Amino acid sequence: MRNPKSIELLNQAIKEEETALHQYMYFHFVLSDMGYDLLANLFKRIAIEEMRHVEVFAERILFLGGEPKLGELSKPVEKIHDPKDMLEWAVNHPASPMRGLTLGSSHSKRE
Ligand SMILES: [Fe+2]
Numbered sequence: 001m002r003n004p005k006s007i008e009l010l011n012q013a014i015k016e017e018e019t020a021l022h023q024y025m026y027f028h029f030v031l032s033d034m035g036y037d038l039l040a041n042l043f044k045r046i047a048i049e050e051m052r053h054v055e056v057f058a059e060r061i062l063f064l065g066g067e068p069k070l071g072e073l074s075k076p077v078e079k080i081h082d083p084k085d086m087l088e089w090a091v092n093h094p095a096s097p098m099r100g101l102t103l104g105s106s107h108s109k110r111e
Pocket residue numbers: 017020049050053095096097
């Protein structure tokens with residue numbers, strides 16, 4: 001095995017990506033049930049993107065001679081049902097493509 005520290009870090013990244021993937025699919029299921037189809041489909045597309053990130057990290061681990069650890073989450077799926085809270089979660093998760101965005105900031109308000 002080459003670069004065991006790199007493999008460990010890549011497996012940690014997979015864990016964060018899988019946590020996001022599961023959370024976004026949960027959001028998709030709940031929003032779809034509530035009839036918020038546009039937002040539900042957005043979260044589904046983001047979940048698919050997170051799956052692609054898992055794939056990239058897993059391929060790199062195998063290239064380095066390591067074993068990808070799949071099926072581990074950094075935290076359990078949160079049972080969030082408020083769309084605003086879902087967006088807050090997405091903005092704050094380390095693996096999120098929405099990280100760094102702000103909701104309701106002064107930049108998004110009309111002066
Ligand atoms: Fe990601």
